[in-house]
Amino acid sequence: MNQESLWSIFINAVLINNFVLAYFLGICPFLGVSGKMETATKMGGAVTFVLVISSLCAYGLHSLLAAIGAPYLELISYIVVIAATVQLVEMFIKKVSPVLFNALGIFLPLITTNCVILALALFQTNKGYNFVQCLVYALASGAGFTLALVLMAGIREHLDLAEPPNIVKGTVLTLMIAGILALSFMGFAGLGSN
Amino acid sequence: MQGKSQIQNVFKKTLNISTSPHLVRGIGTNDIMRNVVWALLPTALYAVYAFGLSALLLLVTSTVACVLTEHFLAKKSKQPSTISDWSAVITGLLLGLTLPPNFPLWMAFLGGIVSIALGKFVFGGLGYNVFNPALVGRAFLQAAFPVAITTWFPVFSPDRFSSVSVATSTLPLMEPATDGFTGATPLSAFKFDHISTDTYDLAMGFITGSTGETCAVLIILGGIYLAVRKMLNWHIPVSILATVYVLTALLHFSNPEKYPTPEFMLFSGGLMLGAVFMATDMVGSPITTAGVWIYGALIGALVVVIRLWGGLPEGVMYAILLGNAVSPHLDNLIRPRVYGTGNRGEKVRG
Amino acid sequence: MSIQTTNKANEGFWDKLASSPSTDEYMKGLFRENPVFVQVLGMCSTLAVSNTALNGLAMGLATTFVLLMSNILIASLRNVIPKQVRIASYLLIIATFVTMTDYAIQAISVELSKALGAFIALIVVNCQILGRAEAFASKNTVWRSILDALGMGTGFIIALLCLGTVRELLGNGSIFGIPVFPDSFQEWVIMILPPGGFFMLAIWLMVFNAMKQRKAV
Amino acid sequence: MSEAQKNTTEATNSRKMLVTMVGIGTICALLIVLSFQTTLPRIEKLKAEALEKAIFKVIPGMVSKKTFQLEGDKLKEVTGKVKDAKLVYAGFDKDGKLVGLAIEASGMGFADAIKVIYGYDPHKEKIVGFYVLESKETPGLGDKIEKDASFLANFDSLDVALSEDKNSVKNPVTTVKHGKKKNGYEVDGITGATISSRAVGNLLKNSTGETLPQLYKNKDFFEAKSQQ
Amino acid sequence: MGFFNFHTNTFKHGVHPPEHKDETNKLPIRQFTFSPLVILPMAQHLGAPSVPVVREGQEVMRGQLLAKAGGYMSVPLHAPVSGTVRKIANVPTISGKMAQGIYLQAFPFSGQEVLEGKPIDWQTATREEILQGIQDAGIVGLGGAAFPTHVKLKIPDGKHCDLLIINGIECEPYLTTDHRVMLEQSDDIFTGIRYLLKATGAPKCVIGIEANKQDAADHLASKIPPGMPVSVQVVPVKYPQGAEKMLITALMGREVPSGGLPIEVGGVVVNVATTAEIGRLLPHGRGIQERVVTISGPGVQKKGNYLIPIGTPLRYVLEQVGADENISEVYMGGPMMGVAVSNLDISITKGTSGIVVFKENDIKRPDKVYPCIKCGACVDACPISLNPSKLGLLAKFEVYEEMAAKYNLMDCFECGSCSYVCPSHIPLVQYFRSSKSIVRKRNAAAKAAG
Ligand SMILES: Cc1cc2nc3c(=O)[nH]c(=O)nc-3n(C[C@H](O)[C@H](O)[C@H](O)COP(=O)(O)O)c2cc1C
Ligand SMILES: Cc1cc2nc3c(=O)[nH]c(=O)nc-3n(C[C@H](O)[C@H](O)[C@H](O)COP(=O)(O)O)c2cc1C
């Protein structure tokens, strides 16, 4: 059981304990697709989408496993069920809205095995959130992830027209910017603690 | 006609050719930077007057660290040294001005190195940095040494010209002795104990705080000097300060118990120095006027949010860094309508 | 790989070892194809648990164990598993070993499992493990897969130790919990905080880049 | 490949797929259950020990404990594991007399939620012990709430007496600036970790305000238990 | 033109370079001496070069046709002096390339009276006759662009001209040509306007003048012939107000569409000197032989406004006005848009509105190019509202397609305002000029490739 207010869950996941900048989750996509604004926003959208789905799956699974008394299957069932569900949803989208599929489609299968997704499922279980809290937490984590990704993409596009020294070009520079962003986000620490 | 012979005598020089325009306004980037240094000097001198030798050593150390780092890194990457453009001096001076007067010198030196190396050099040097270098340095120091950076020194202490603070001369890598006191700046006094400070004292600089943030009047004068000379975009400080004022005024009148007066917010902490000298760093701010208003409003709003609801007493630095992070987006999204085109850039007819 | 082609008889044991393909299978993971510094994989756990040397080492060992076990199983089943379901089966296998590791760590020490937190469970999705399964174990013999897993694992441990020691040293003044500096040492708190993780990793990558560049010249 | 042939290979393929998946699934399930079963006792033991240790820390002088579940205003004893319930641990001395209650509480700190357990002595109406179960506060600053001796000394005896009507705590716990502590219900803050130390004060205020009146209503219940 | 469009009598952005007009704006136009040799390139204007109709050795009268128009987009060329055609060969031009031209040796002591042709009367002539007359007179835009005027005045089918704008802005520093023309040739200007009104069918005409030439505005206003639909409009001083698009915005409150012509918003812009020339030449059927040129700058002694025969060599001009021996820069046109001359053997052409001469150390040369510091000065200067900072970076990284596709490169009309204000002394206009030509070439290549 957890009494946290929805607002505080939201602020916490977006700003204070941003998945990327404070928890180091989703670093690979963060490094990989933050080069272009367009892909960044799409990736953000796709991740948020999968987060919500997997959060619901995990919530259901957790209740189920608790009921049948097999908590040890949690991890393995999360990963399998989430992957399967996303696959189904992907097929569904492809049928129903090819436009949406074109926008998000290519990212979906890659994302399922991404740590943000699994981490959300594990964290929400650990924190004992109820259904609505889970939903808000998923949306907020997605928003936080998207925020970090989009900020980074804007900066990297800007830096396409710069001449960083050879030795830091590429991943090193991206990591350094991530560090500075993480520093900047520290300003939000303790938001709502008083 | 005497013909060719005379012609050759008359014009000895070979002509220079260049492409138009052949006139330049005459203000160079180095002139701008140099003037910013002049505009900061009154604030720096007041800081030395108010805090004594410690502040002097601090400012010298941070400036020297920045200039040396800039020079060294340029040499290291086999490029001509860029210290003559004065921008490293500004970075160093501003870094020093945002630190507590009794900040250990070795930490200030480290901050200078971080400012230039991480805040500027890795992005490609002058003009390419996304974040304000001085604030990158300060943010690094604040995260690395949170205690030292919230330990303050009394203003106008009687022996300030004869001795330096013990903390100032801490040996490298060592923990400073605490001869200052913590948490007594107007902002933390307000945040944690709801004690407000007189606005007049704040504006005139009779209150302790970071080295350069105490005397708002001198900061504003420096800003006006630069704005008049068109070396500073006045929209930025105005939009930040206006946003802070309006938001705080609304909150204050809704609950005067809980929220401070807008005047207190304007003149306390690093807001004035940040709004006038740091948010205005053109490299990290949007290029269009509309973009600049949004940037300013965003910074102002973040300052209010962090100060009033956040965990930390002060948020100007974080607000500006976040503003810096957003400005490439603002430049991307906000483009003035090009002459002879519609809002989205398509051609207009008739 | 083997540079000395002549005079094989005169080769000493170490030379032979150094030039044997098996050794190379192992050695490549250490530096040349280091999973963190070169392939830039598995960054999440690298950053999250490298705030002290001990956490880094524990995480590295756990990951190596999972990598090794799943590599063995996948390599031995490689001819049995149909193409279409291979990723799903890899996930199952990996998740199983991770769950086992998780329980093992919880059984070893509450403190340690608290420090590593959810990141043990997250080994499941560590890009690196699935990557090795797909890129190596599914195509190679069990023996070579073992070497590969050990090599990659060691490389991962090296990387985590590189990060963990420096972060702990500056951030806490100690290594593996043993103080190395005098009491009056000022800790750099940032090093144990998230930004410090990013900066430290960036710096190590830079060092690797510089070494590669020097070698290339 | 003829149509028929293709169909047969596809059929064998999907059958093979199913078989391997089921096979692998079975192996995996076996492995997991096996490791779960072998580690379970030790994990439970370690966890229980850790909790026990914490409870013993916050209730000085106790030798045995009982766990109760608080449901609305009712208490009932529980044994074994209960999920999703608010638990109160009662500590008894060697004579079986109730010496204190241990209560878990949590609240937002500087970096993330802080989770603590504190001991409450219903006779003295005081908090008599305090232990941080979980916190991500900054090492060197916020983590002083776990380590700083003078801060922890606050909780050796912190006044949380109930008001006359027994519906609230008379003087809610507050954190004051370091060195400014005057009253028994005040927590002496930590300089440099004002936020974390305030968060602790806050979460104690909330928890005591909610739980202590409820416990008071069950005073007799505990008395009864003590006698057993 | 929406509700929020507050028309302000000028355009957005722009710059204020020091004017330096006092040095010559009080000096009346003086006839320049004839040079013993005039050099006449055939390409004095935009469009096809003229085609010589004289032989080498032929003697010609002043005003006689030397070359006929090389097509519709071309104008004829008349002899600026009486003399002998010495040679028809390559002559140096301002671009540095050699091009076909005529060397004409003046008769030493001839009277230089002018040959008359077929007069055109503004009252009786038809539109087409006027346009033909303008072409036959060899008239091109004297505002600097040297675009054949008859082409511009031909209103395309389906369009009509709401307003004839006479451009008396002269926003370039140093130049006072148009200023003097307006003060001294008002009658010719009004006659010219009559022809132009008829040729364009415009119902009315506005003469736009910058506030620093109030005397010219007053003078012209007092001279407007009764009943003529002409007014004088004074606008604030700002560079590049004289540019067609900016002037249309200032006077009409309309914007010329990107890539389009002024007539699409119902405007036609003609320079005052061009107008005066039309008014002076057409009633007599003459061809253009000379033009008013401002000679100024710290490098010359006898500054002033001179009526100089077309084809007079630059070297001769500079000798006559006493140029300093240490001259280092000579600009044809003003310092903002003019072209730096590398070779003094080129000659005055129809498009030459001024010659500005600098000695060494007169011009503050940017010592060093700094990186763009995103100060935004260029953004606030660009009259087209482009983002020169971004364009400059894109040019530096050679991303030309993106410049054109996303940042409206092709709308840049090279006014130079951005380079003028840039504190980092980035050669922005130079970048844009070469980027534009690369984009044009690539587009052409793409088109050719299908
Ligand atoms: C431009 C500028 C920006 C600053 N930004 C911050 C900031 O973001 N956070 C902060 O804690 N202090 C910042 N400071 C220093 C604070 O003003 C100082 O810490 C403040 O007086 C509050 O002190 P306290 O944190 O001990 O209460 C800044 C100072 C300046 C001059
Ligand atoms: C990197 C960093 C970490 C911090 N961590 C904590 C913390 O864990 N707990 C806390 O109360 N304050 C923390 N702070 C907040 C500052 O120390 C803050 O200025 C201080 O709490 C103000 O209290 P004071 O008035 O006692 O100085 C942190 C600040 C920074 C920059």
Ligand SMILES: Cc1cc2nc3c(=O)[nH]c(=O)nc-3n(C[C@H](O)[C@H](O)[C@H](O)COP(=O)(O)O)c2cc1C
């Ligand atoms: C930047 C710029 C500035 C100009 N300034 C003037 C000017 O001040 N006066 C002028 O007559 N033409 C100026 N022009 C040329 C005009 O755009 C236009 O071509 C001319 O007024 C048309 O008259 P014309 O064909 O008779 O020369 C300028 C052009 C540009 C691109």
Ligand SMILES: Cc1cc2nc3c(=O)[nH]c(=O)nc-3n(C[C@H](O)[C@H](O)[C@H](O)CO)c2cc1C
């Ligand atoms: C108005 C103005 C404000 C500036 N503020 C800063 C500043 O806050 N921090 C800094 O490092 N440099 C500042 N600079 C200097 C310069 O822009 C800076 O070094 C660049 O960010 C380096 O690329 C400023 C310059 C000007 C003109």
Ligand code: SF4
């Ligand atoms: S899709 Fe996958 S591989 Fe690509 S960036 Fe995202 S997580 Fe990394």
Ligand code: SF4
């Ligand atoms: S052509 Fe040149 S001088 Fe003439 S008005 Fe235009 S810019 Fe000014």
Ligand code: SF4
């Ligand atoms: S030259 Fe081009 S970009 Fe520069 S100000 Fe003029 S129109 Fe704008």
Ligand code: SF4
């Ligand atoms: S004026 Fe120069 S330095 Fe300033 S933004 Fe434009 S290009 Fe950059």
Ligand code: FES
């Ligand atoms: S995304 Fe690769 S380990 Fe997290």
